[in-house]
Amino acid sequence: GDSSSPSQVISRFQQYLQINTAQPTPDYHLAAEFLISQADSISLPSRSIEFVHGKPLVLIHWPGSDPDLPSILLYSHTDVVPAEPHKWDHPPFSAHLDPSSGRIFARGSQDMKCVGMQYLEAVRRLKASGFRPRRSVYLAFSPDEEIGGHDGAEKFAYSDVFDALNVGIVLDEGLASPGDSYRPFYAERSPWWLVIKAVGAPGHGAKLYDNSAVENLLKSIESIRRFRASQFDLVKAGLRAEGEVISVNMAFLKAGTPSPTGFVMNLQPSEAEAGFDIRIPPTADPESLERRINEEWAPVSRNMTFQLGQFKQKASVYDKEGEPKLTKTGSSNPWWILLEEAVAKADGKLGKPEIFPAATDSRYFRERGLPAIGFSPMANTPVLLHDHNEVLFLAASSFIDFLVHE
């Protein structure tokens, strides 16, 4: 039948969702094969590029009538985070469609196979209507976002292939909106992965003494929790948005002396360690956080040391002058105006520009000085990315309407 009928659109979406591209062993080749077949079916040239062996990036080209103009890059990642199947109502790679509620259950339904498919379906529809864009449009489907993008977006953004595309604007992922307006993102927080370690004298489990490793670590944990609460309070009071505060969450806690039956109970361990996922908005002062870590969270005076991972990411959010890299919003950015107009034409509401709370591949494009807007059009939808029972509400998300209006 009509290749643009809703059931065909949904069935193609399901096919994409059924490809298991979960980290750490994503089936990138099957995904690439599927995406290339989609490009073929709308007669668009495509290629699969392996910046790193076994990790293809699929690049699809819709040539514009004025190819010298800066192009539009519709960007998405093909990998998804792992799922625990027994905790889902439907298997995470079944793409189960519940016909009564119009919900599709799948890992990647929100993050971000829905967006990748919307690009393709929008192009399919526009092309069938006879529309030809003035600027060239590129669709990039990239690997490894969920593990940092180093073998995907980062290599791509710094490649000759990318330079030759003469990209003027990048569209990438955002978040679903529990309310009825769609959420645009103009920046993102920077991840710092902090491990703090305390050492101290071991001793009898019955003895009260100062400076044990666990006591030293717990003092830090208390201080970190106070800071976390102060940030969270700003959000709860409505004074700051989620992306505007520093988040700190414990990722692991490690201490104890192993024994054949578990842990030695009457020995206070000589080492204790904890790991934290910290996210810093581009508007926060990284030096003051580093000071806090040095003086309060891992002070030498308490026999503590620390390690910070993902420091590379820091450079992506601040430029060489130390200024945060934010994509301009509102009337100072003609692309922003176009997005506002497109959403309005599709009878949608656009929310306030937000800072993305986690990391996306957009940072590599912003780092290259390009504007990048995070936009995953799903209104009236709970934010379920990385969660159990990740779902897309077919009726609530405008699915493919927006891009057709752009």
Ligand SMILES: CSCC[C@H](NC=O)C(=O)O
């Ligand atoms: C810093 S690499 C990890 C990227 C990941 N992105 C989405 O969840 C994140 O944890 O934000």
Ligand SMILES: [Zn+2]
């Ligand atoms: Zn994502």
Ligand SMILES: [Zn+2]
């Ligand atoms: Zn993700």
